[in-house]
Amino acid sequence: MNSLSFTETDATESAARAQDHVDDTRLQRAIADLAAFGARDDGGVSRQTLTAIDLEARRHLIEHARALGCEVGIDACANLFFRRAGLDDTLPPVLTGSHADTQPVGGKLDGAYGVMAGLEVIAALNDAGLRTRRAIEVVAWTNEEGSRFGPGCMGSSAFVEPARLTAFRTATDGDGVRFGDALDAALAAVPDVPQLPMARAMASCVELHIEQGPVLERANVPLGVVTGIQSVRWFRVTCMGQMAHAGTTPMDERADAMASAVALAQRLYAYAAAEAATQLRLTLGRWLVAPNSVNTIPGSVTFTIDARCVDEAVLDRFELALQTAIADVRGLRATRNDITVESLFRQAPTHFPADMRALVETGCTRALRQVGHDQPVRLTSGAFHDAMYLAGHCPTAMIFVPSRGGISHNAAEYTDAPALLLGAQALAYTVTALANG
Amino acid sequence: MNSLSFTETDATESAARAQDHVDDTRLQRAIADLAAFGARDDGGVSRQTLTAIDLEARRHLIEHARALGCEVGIDACANLFFRRAGLDDTLPPVLTGSHADTQPVGGKLDGAYGVMAGLEVIAALNDAGLRTRRAIEVVAWTNEEGSRFGPGCMGSSAFVEPARLTAFRTATDGDGVRFGDALDAALAAVPDVPQLPMARAMASCVELHIEQGPVLERANVPLGVVTGIQSVRWFRVTCMGQMAHAGTTPMDERADAMASAVALAQRLYAYAAAEAATQLRLTLGRWLVAPNSVNTIPGSVTFTIDARCVDEAVLDRFELALQTAIADVRGLRATRNDITVESLFRQAPTHFPADMRALVETGCTRALRQVGHDQPVRLTSGAFHDAMYLAGHCPTAMIFVPSRGGISHNAAEYTDAPALLLGAQALAYTVTALANG
Structure with missing residues (x-):
């Protein structure tokens, strides 16, 4: 005082x-x-x-x-x-x-x-x-x-x-x-x-x-x-695939946007778990799937990322990890699926x-x-x-x-x-x- | 003839x-x-x-x-x-x-x-x-x-x-x-x-x-x-968690329904990839997330499974694998998240x-x-x-x-x-x- x-x-x-x-x-x-x-x-x-x-x-x-x-x-x-x-x-x-x-x-x-x-x-x-x-x-x-x-x-x-x-x-x-x-x-x-x-x-x-x-x-x-x-950064990830019939499309012909989204989300959760000591908080809260039908392969999946930490350096590292994970998932899918990420909001x-x-x-x-x-x-x-x-x-x-x-x-x-x-x-x-x- | x-x-x-x-x-x-x-x-x-x-x-x-x-x-x-x-x-x-x-x-x-x-x-x-x-x-x-x-x-x-x-x-x-x-x-x-x-x-x-x-x-x-x-079986998987604030809830206090759903979906896609030779077709087409808000940890996630194969034995094995994957994910989350599966439809x-x-x-x-x-x-x-x-x-x-x-x-x-x-x-x-x- x-x-x-x-x-x-x-x-x-x-x-x-x-x-x-x-x-x-x-x-x-x-x-x-x-x-x-x-x-x-x-x-x-x-x-x-x-x-x-x-x-x-x-x-x-x-x-x-x-x-x-x-x-x-x-x-x-x-x-x-x-x-x-x-x-x-x-x-x-x-x-x-x-x-x-x-x-x-x-x-x-x-x-x-x-x-x-x-x-x-x-x-x-x-x-x-x-x-x-x-x-x-x-x-x-x-x-x-x-x-x-x-x-x-x-x-x-x-x-x-x-x-x-x-x-x-x-x-x-x-x-x-x-x-x-x-x-x-x-x-x-x-x-x-x-x-x-x-x-x-x-x-x-x-x-x-x-x-x-x-x-x-x-x-x-x-x-x-x-x-x-805490500092917060919001992102929107969009995974584009090709909408197609769940019954008629062989697995190796698919560009399944949900398969991309799940592969990416899994990597992000694993990253957050590995960063537990930094107090990084990660939420994938809002998902939009099109056409969102039981028997149609998803043509697009959008999900939001809410990443928070009091230490901005942790969020900077997270952003690099996000880019790496996207490149990794693009590689998996043999570039058939496009994945884009937009920054929606950031607060120091x-x-x-x-x-x-x-x-x-x-x-x-x-x-x-x-x-x-x-x-x-x-x-x-x-x-x-x-x-x-x-x-x-x-x-x-x-x-x-x-x-x-x-x-x-x-x-x-x-x-x-x-x-x-x-x-x-x-x-x-x-x-x-x-x-x- | x-x-x-x-x-x-x-x-x-x-x-x-x-x-x-x-x-x-x-x-x-x-x-x-x-x-x-x-x-x-x-x-x-x-x-x-x-x-x-x-x-x-x-x-x-x-x-x-x-x-x-x-x-x-x-x-x-x-x-x-x-x-x-x-x-x-x-x-x-x-x-x-x-x-x-x-x-x-x-x-x-x-x-x-x-x-x-x-x-x-x-x-x-x-x-x-x-x-x-x-x-x-x-x-x-x-x-x-x-x-x-x-x-x-x-x-x-x-x-x-x-x-x-x-x-x-x-x-x-x-x-x-x-x-x-x-x-x-x-x-x-x-x-x-x-x-x-x-x-x-x-x-x-x-x-x-x-x-x-x-x-x-x-x-x-x-x-x-x-x-x-093809034979088809439809299921609905429900992952229950605890809806909570994305900013205020530490990672180790969370019961994140989306983290469970992604972990389960990832296992199912991996199973289908391993079963490629059997012509199993797997689609996770319809997703409902609640409350589906950027800054709220998902309290529940429901997704559908459309599994098809001309060989019913392949679908029988898939159902066992689904149960194993659910048990596996429940284990990961230390039973904090409940996961249930319902059969919606099956056609021989x-x-x-x-x-x-x-x-x-x-x-x-x-x-x-x-x-x-x-x-x-x-x-x-x-x-x-x-x-x-x-x-x-x-x-x-x-x-x-x-x-x-x-x-x-x-x-x-x-x-x-x-x-x-x-x-x-x-x-x-x-x-x-x-x-x-």
């Missing part, structure tokens, strides 16, 4: 007091209240971005924040900011929060937890009678999920790079609604909320989120310090700064020790988060709480109340310390 | 005369006239069974056959029979023909060629002034393709086993139309055509068809004697009788030698045909002509006119010889 500029003793003391004022019952109620917007009979939540129910949820958040004494603002991408004033409001604020939209069928916590825990931090500071040097802002980013309008993280990525918004506005949903029109309607629905500029300076950003993976549950530790976000890894990670670790450790745990787990995030974009804008960190069974994007998404409390406590400590820096 | 009961010298002489009266121009025109019903701009034909255009085509066939002096009859499955009387009409007739329905996008020849060549045989006999001992009937079977209503070969299979018709009548097409209702409408549309009983005795049956595969073209021989129809092989094959070979050889070829190719059929069902009812044989590029069920389906003429000549010889037996 030495590199942070706050007065250590005061800051530590205030941070500890803020942490100790986090209220379990109030947090649980706040999460439940937001989950009522789009609640499903199966316990899940359906609240896709900028839908009517999302606009109702936004109104609820505005009222909730105002009741805590916050000023509310909105920017051109309909990101909502709930601001607790600081002692010196000329200084850039500390940002926390997450997103309030869900997948078509999501849970109560993905995104919503980070927003409501941020507002709980403000409630705890109020209860503790603490003022901070900098303002604290809790954000609810627009369209993190990317399920109704693609891509995801529109709100946070447009905030840090406003030029993106022009292209985002032309995105359409499954019913042909333009994102730009949905955005204008969302802005028009809150005429009482003043507009804020994009890309405002922020002192720092901390996002609290459920892990959405099995690592913390497996480690039986309820808090994780996120060291960074995010590495959160050491001083931010150390501060989060202090806040997590203090919370954990009160319930008999020693220290948080350090882990990378396999999923994208709004914090990935903020990391290019200001010093950023993330805190994870466990996901039962690693399950998310599902009504069965669940984190127990003690872990949710610990996450909010760690966040209160970190945000308060940063706001006094 | 010694085992056939016709008087050899007379029969051979008549058969040769019938063969020599087959007329190329008339055959080509007859094929083109039928292809006008459902003709497509791309040169293909869309004439699915019992559609309005199929009913128009049936009316055309009835008029065409009557113009040749045939009596026309129809049975309870709307199979149309065009009969040229014999000298002794108490004897069972000789049957030829095929089907006049097409795939949603088919060619001019699949089925239609066999029907029009059968009618050309009658025209040739008329021209030659020949009477035959037995009547000759040309049949147009209903719904061979099975594309509008499943299964295929409804007409021929119901003809030989009328009890099947009850279940067939309940089949529905994509618009919810029942086969039974379509059948009743087709029967009502031809009030001038007398009804014939199902399962009538037939002396023998010869079906002429395009190969729909590459063997004859590759051999550069325009006629093939079909020795039998058809072996055409030696005397029928020998007669077809004589007819083919005589036709071929007039154009400088030596003898026909002997081959098995990889596709099903109506003759497969007739083979259980009376001595049956099949003749193939080449398919350019092995292509069928496609507007690009093509056989050149000289080969089509040779096929009709071989058919004329065979049918005339049988009708005098």
Whole structure:
């Protein structure tokens, strides 16, 4: 923490007091209240971005924040900011929060937890009678999920790079609604909320989120310090063959696109198994077979590759291995089948700064020790988060709480109340310390 | 031919005369006239069974056959029979023909060629002034393709086993139309055509068809004697895993259904390659992946197996190998993934009788030698045909002509006119010889 500029003793003391004022019952109620917007009979939540129910949820958040004494603002991408004033409001604020939209069928916590825990931090500071040097802002980013309008993280990525918004506005949903029109309607629905500029300076950003993976549950530790976000590369492989009758075509006359695809996929899985030590993650998730008929030899097979690792060099090696495997399979088939690969998407890894990670670790450790745990787990995030974009804008960190069974994007998404409390406590400590820096 | 009961010298002489009266121009025109019903701009034909255009085509066939002096009859499955009387009409007739329905996008020849060549045989006999001992009937079977209503070969299979018709009548097409209702409408549309009983005795049956595969073209021989129809077994394999986030789930925590499916498919392709000498044909044609998303580990993968061979023992061994491969893959995955296999369909092989094959070979050889070829190719059929069902009812044989590029069920389906003429000549010889037996 030495590199942070706050007065250590005061800051530590205030941070500890803020942490100790986090209220379990109030947090649980706040999460439940937001989950009522789009609640499903199966316990899940359906609240896709900028839908009517999302606009109702936004109104609820505005009222909730105002009741805590916050000023509310909105920017051109309909990101909502709930601001607790600081002692010196000329200084850039500390940002926390997450997103309030869900997948078509999501849970109560993905995104919503980070927003409501941020507002709980403000409630705890109020209860503790603490003022901070900098303002604290809790954000609810627009369209993190990317399920109704693609891509995801529109709100946070447009905030840090406003030029993106022009292209985002032309995105359409499954019913042909333009994102730009949905955005204008969302802005028009809150005429009482003043507009804020994009890309405002922020002192720092901390996002609290459920892990959405099995690592913390497996480690039986309820808090994780996120060291960074994995790099990801997406590819589409197309194997072309010759569609033909399964009965009439001798094996040695075939150009079977599925035989090529299976031979290639088998090599990729074997490569990933051999690279286990590097933490390479490989998923061949989406397959399209034509004509996809029992008695027709596949004429074309397309499959996607999702390759992730926090170490980009591992992904560079994987790309070379992919080219080698394709050449190898082409050789097998005596060049009868053509195989092509396209790059669909690539995202460089995010590495959160050491001083931010150390501060989060202090806040997590203090919370954990009160319930008999020693220290948080350090882990990378396999999923994208709004914090990935903020990391290019200001010093950023993330805190994870466990996901039962690693399950998310599902009504069965669940984190127990003690872990949710610990996450909010760690966040209160970190945000308060940063706001006094 | 010694085992056939016709008087050899007379029969051979008549058969040769019938063969020599087959007329190329008339055959080509007859094929083109039928292809006008459902003709497509791309040169293909869309004439699915019992559609309005199929009913128009049936009316055309009835008029065409009557113009040749045939009596026309129809049975309870709307199979149309065009009969040229014999000298002794108490004897069972000789049957030829095929089907006049097409795939949603088919060619001019699949089925239609066999029907029009059968009618050309009658025209040739008329021209030659020949009477035959037995009547000759040309049949147009209903719904061979099975594309509008499943299964295929409804007409021929119901003809030989009328009890099947009850279940067939309940089949529905994509618009919810029942086969039974379509059948009743087709029967009502031809009030001038007398009804014939199902399962009538037939002396023998010869079906002429395009190969729909590459063997004859590759051999550069325009006629093939079909020795039998391959046995086929269909299976559905289901690999169950656990759907999870591609980014957040470490490789050693995964139950990836696609990894199981690929490992299994790879073993099956390797088995088929090792069994090349047995002529085993293996197709993994239809794949369903759930949720089929780039960044989600597949939770389930289903794929079909189409395994064919004329030797059932090869398929018995394949089934054992399939079980071994499944056990092997289950072992790999430490039983985390469940793999199940269901049998969807199995059809025993058809072996055409030696005397029928020998007669077809004589007819083919005589036709071929007039154009400088030596003898026909002997081959098995990889596709099903109506003759497969007739083979259980009376001595049956099949003749193939080449398919350019092995292509069928496609507007690009093509056989050149000289080969089509040779096929009709071989058919004329065979049918005339049988009708005098």
